[in-house]
Amino acid sequence: MSVLRLVLGDQLDREISALDGIDEAADTVLMAEVADEATYVRHHKQKIAFVFAAMRHFAGELEDAGLAVRYQRLDDRKRATSLKDAVRAALNATGASSVIVTEPGEWRLLRDMEGWEKELGVSVEIREDTRFFCSRAAFERHAEGRKTLRMEYFYREMRKRTGLLMDGDEPVGGSWNFDAENRKPLPADIAVPDLPASKPDEITQEVLDLVAERFADHFGDLDGFAWPVTRRSALIALDRFVTERLPDFGDYQDAMAAGAPFLFHAALSPLINAGLLRPMEVCERAEQAYRDGHAPLNAVEGFIRQILGWREFIRGVYWLKGPDYGRENALDATRDLPWFYWSGETDMACLADVVDVTRRHAYAHHIQRLMVAGNFALLAGVDPRQVQEWFLVVYADAYEWVELPNVHGMALFADGGVFASKPYAASGSYIDRMSDYCSGCRYDVRKRDGEDACPFNYLYWDFVARNSKHLRSNRRMAMIYKSLERMDGDKVQAMRASAKRFLDRLET
Numbered sequence: 001m002s003v004l005r006l007v008l009g010d011q012l013d014r015e016i017s018a019l020d021g022i023d024e025a026a027d028t029v030l031m032a033e034v035a036d037e038a039t040y041v042r043h044h045k046q047k048i049a050f051v052f053a054a055m056r057h058f059a060g061e062l063e064d065a066g067l068a069v070r071y072q073r074l075d076d077r078k079r080a081t082s083l084k085d086a087v088r089a090a091l092n093a094t095g096a097s098s099v100i101v102t103e104p105g106e107w108r109l110l111r112d113m114e115g116w117e118k119e120l121g122v123s124v125e126i127r128e129d130t131r132f133f134c135s136r137a138a139f140e141r142h143a144e145g146r147k148t149l150r151m152e153y154f155y156r157e158m159r160k161r162t163g164l165l166m167d168g169d170e171p172v173g174g175s176w177n178f179d180a181e182n183r184k185p186l187p188a189d190i191a192v193p194d195l196p197a198s199k200p201d202e203i204t205q206e207v208l209d210l211v212a213e214r215f216a217d218h219f220g221d222l223d224g225f226a227w228p229v230t231r232r233s234a235l236i237a238l239d240r241f242v243t244e245r246l247p248d249f250g251d252y253q254d255a256m257a258a259g260a261p262f263l264f265h266a267a268l269s270p271l272i273n274a275g276l277l278r279p280m281e282v283c284e285r286a287e288q289a290y291r292d293g294h295a296p297l298n299a300v301e302g303f304i305r306q307i308l309g310w311r312e313f314i315r316g317v318y319w320l321k322g323p324d325y326g327r328e329n330a331l332d333a334t335r336d337l338p339w340f341y342w343s344g345e346t347d348m349a350c351l352a353d354v355v356d357v358t359r360r361h362a363y364a365h366h367i368q369r370l371m372v373a374g375n376f377a378l379l380a381g382v383d384p385r386q387v388q389e390w391f392l393v394v395y396a397d398a399y400e401w402v403e404l405p406n407v408h409g410m411a412l413f414a415d416g417g418v419f420a421s422k423p424y425a426a427s428g429s430y431i432d433r434m435s436d437y438c439s440g441c442r443y444d445v446r447k448r449d450g451e452d453a454c455p456f457n458y459l460y461w462d463f464v465a466r467n468s469k470h471l472r473s474n475r476r477m478a479m480i481y482k483s484l485e486r487m488d489g490d491k492v493q494a495m496r497a498s499a500k501r502f503l504d505r506l507e508t
């Protein structure tokens with residue numbers, strides 16, 4: 001009896017559980033570029049191009065390895081528009097009597113797949129995604145009985161469980177976390193290595209042409225597309241990161257520079273999320289760099305924490321909180337998303353730059369996402385659903401399991417603090433300290449009200465005052481509310497009036 005093995009666009013790993021135990025003589029691997037998945041939100045052009053190009057290369061590798069692959073291209077003449085229809089057509093064509101698939105990365109598709117068995121009339125086995133360090137069940141056990149979820153405790157458990165950066169039962173270097181060393185601004189004269197550049201091959205070029213034609217009205221540029229789309233080029237990107245940028249990753253992890261989104265970051269998230277790199281091999285390479293004396297501990301621990309800690313924790317929260325996570329609106333934020341999130345047309349130099357690099361690369365680094373794009377939406381009280389959609393659309397690494405908790409919980413505090421102990425709200429002085437944006441901005445970061453004042457300053461205090469009923473009882477906000485109370489009443493009024501004027505003028 002032959003089996004149809006469905007492999008999704010973010011499961012491009014030879015070890016994916018859907019391929020476990022495959023009968024090379026009888027089974028068929030199904031991969032499909034379908035319009036429903038490419039357009040359920042209007043993804044950045046580079047995101048679609050990255051996924052399709054990586055899928056086509058992966059399908060070729062499977063064929064080279066002797067597997068039978070049925071591949072549907074988006075522009076095939078006879079094509080299914082949904083995954084379910086693609087599976088149905090493949091069942092008819094191959095005579096397979098059952099389907100095996102690895103669980104997808106979002107509730108929407110999982111719910112859909114759970115109905116396939118009935119609708120298609122064959123057995124459909126949905127297997128666990130074993131690419132993660134922590135299974136959904138293990139995260140549920142971790143969360144059980146805890147009033148609050150904190151990444152740090154989860155991370156320590158994961159260090160012990162995997163043995164990464166451990167000396168016996170103790171953390172290497174005597175401390176679990178070296179974050180305090182990882183907050184340096186970028187020195188003006190520092191040289192930042194370039195990312196590896198790979199010229200699109202014929203397969204990728206064909207996809208780029210297709211995307212340019214079919215998705216012309218989607219956000220984002222295709223010029224300069226440079227994402228690795230094969231396992232081989234992903235391994236080269238990992239190698240270049242570890243040798244060239246990891247040693248400085250820690251020191252400048254939070255730094256921002258105009259026009260330079262990558263700095264010492266890995267730019268590996270699209271590759272890891274799509275399956276081209278495995279989280280364990282990435283962490284092991286980083287740990288080896290430390291053990292070889294090539295990279296310092298603050299860099300390596302900081303990097304491993306992002307993958308072993310944050311990435312796994314965020315995924316755990318996504319599945320734990322269920323399909324309705326993302327619908328709460330704890331701070332009653334209802335403003336429409338400002339138009340400049342798409343156009344980049346704003347006088348705020350920090351935001352204009354983040355939108356610009358996002359359009360050019362489908363990438364911005366964590367602090368740009370959190371403390372510029374996310375922070376502004378938080379302070380301005382933008383509707384969480386609209387912010388979620390923007391983040392899901394614009395980044396090449398965005399899949400709901402990872403995007404949603406980062407946006408809803410971390411950046412917007414819209415879940416009321418499921419895992420963040422307080423909102424990541426900051427005034428212009430944080431952005432000024434960590435970047436070179438303010439020196440090129442028409443606003444004055446030292447001013448707190450008036451036409452020339454930095455909007456992040458008055459919006460910050462307006463946010464604090466406006467959300468008093470939600471945040472005042474939060475112990476970590478106590479000092480901030482004390483400062484607000486001590487402030488001159490006229491000053492507070494002037495800042496709030498500036499905030500109102502600014503927000504009333506926002507184009508949506």
Ligand SMILES: Cc1cc2nc3c(=O)[nH]c(=O)nc-3n(C[C@H](O)[C@H](O)[C@H](O)COP(=O)(O)OP(=O)(O)OC[C@H]3O[C@@H](n4cnc5c(N)ncnc54)[C@H](O)[C@@H]3O)c2cc1C
Nearest residue numbers: 265266267268269306307311365366370397398403406411
């Ligand atoms: C508002 C917001 C939205 C985000 N949306 C996404 C998203 O859609 N997809 C996504 O992969 N990441 C998302 N992140 C997390 C993080 O910003 C990106 O993973 C990171 O910027 C990717 O770039 P990098 O590979 O250069 O990461 P580096 O800074 O070099 O970090 C190394 C790796 O750690 C992992 N990582 C780091 N932080 C996180 C995190 N908070 N959650 C999950 N993984 C993390 C990534 O795999 C990343 O490749 C979001 C963060 C915020 C604040």
Ligand code: SF4
Nearest residue numbers: 348350428438441454
């Ligand atoms: S002055 Fe304010 S708006 Fe301008 S770049 Fe600095 S933080 Fe951004």
